[in-house]
Amino acid sequence: DIQMTQSPSFLSASVGDRVTINCKASQNINKYLDWYQQKLGEAPKLLIYNTNSLHTGIPSRFSGSGSGTDFTLTISSLQPEDVATYFCLQHNSGSWTFGGGTKLELK
Amino acid sequence: QVQLKESGPGLVQPSQTLSLTCTVSGFSLTSNSVHWVRQPPGKGLEWVGAIWSGGSTDYNSALKSRLSISRDTSKSQVFLKMNSLQTEDTAIYFCTRRGYNWGQGVMVTVSS
Numbered sequence: 001d002i003q004m005t006q007s008p009s010f011l012s013a014s015v016g017d018r019v020t021i022n023c024k025a026s027q028n029i030n031k032y033l034d035w036y037q038q039k040l041g042e043a044p045k046l047l048i049y050n051t052n053s054l055h056t057g058i059p060s061r062f063s064g065s066g067s068g069t070d071f072t073l074t075i076s077s078l079q080p081e082d083v084a085t086y087f088c089l090q091h092n093s094g095s096w097t098f099g100g101g102t103k104l105e106l107k
Numbered sequence: 108q109v110q111l112k113e114s115g116p117g118l119v120q121p122s123q124t125l126s127l128t129c130t131v132s133g134f135s136l137t138s139n140s141v142h143w144v145r146q147p148p149g150k151g152l153e154w155v156g157a158i159w160s161g162g163s164t165d166y167n168s169a170l171k172s173r174l175s176i177s178r179d180t181s182k183s184q185v186f187l188k189m190n191s192l193q194t195e196d197t198a199i200y201f202c203t204r205r206g207y208n209w210g211q212g213v214m215v216t217v218s219s
Binding site (some may be wrong): 029094 | 142167174206207212
């Protein structure tokens with residue numbers, strides 16, 4: 001099974017900061033890495049699919065990069081509404097694996 | 108408009124079987140995969156399994172021996188059955204269309 005290691009687990013940043021979250025796969029997953037945002041009490045929301053494609057309606061301050069085993073989610077200028085937990089998801093094989101999550105809070 | 112809605116019992120006794128239904132609208136099950144994902148209280152997301160557009164299934168290897176996912180395309184419903192439930196199976200269970208659209212989730216508590 002493919003394992004996903006996400007870092008950091010917790011992140012505190014100020015409005016306007018550039019924020020990066022990382023995910024590392026235990027083996028090559030090509031480009032098949034998605035990013036989700038989950039706010040308290042809500043279902044996850046797709047932000048980025050296949051490494052760097054912005055999902056419909058998602059603000060352009062969110063972007064994704066990477067390939068193979070190392071991937072990054074970047075928020076270019078943190079906004080108050082971005083406070084949430086973020087998860088990566090690999091779907092290279094028939095089975096999916098989520099990263100452990102990054103809880104993002106405002107400083 | 109794509110919608111998914113989970114339904115099922117909120118409370119299940121240990122060692123019993125969980126049966127959940129995901130009722131979908133706005134898309135065809137024969138053209139889209141539907142996945143089950145669960146989230147224990149205060150914890151991260153765990154992929155449970157999937158039924159693909161062609162009807163084949165894949166399961167989380169840690170749950171495979173206890174799990175069955177099926178569907179009724181005429182009713183636009185996907186079913187999850189998990190047996191031998193334990194307290195660690197307590198979680199919110201979500202169904203999702205390929206990760207793009209999600210149901211609101213259903214809380215399942217395993218307790219006597």
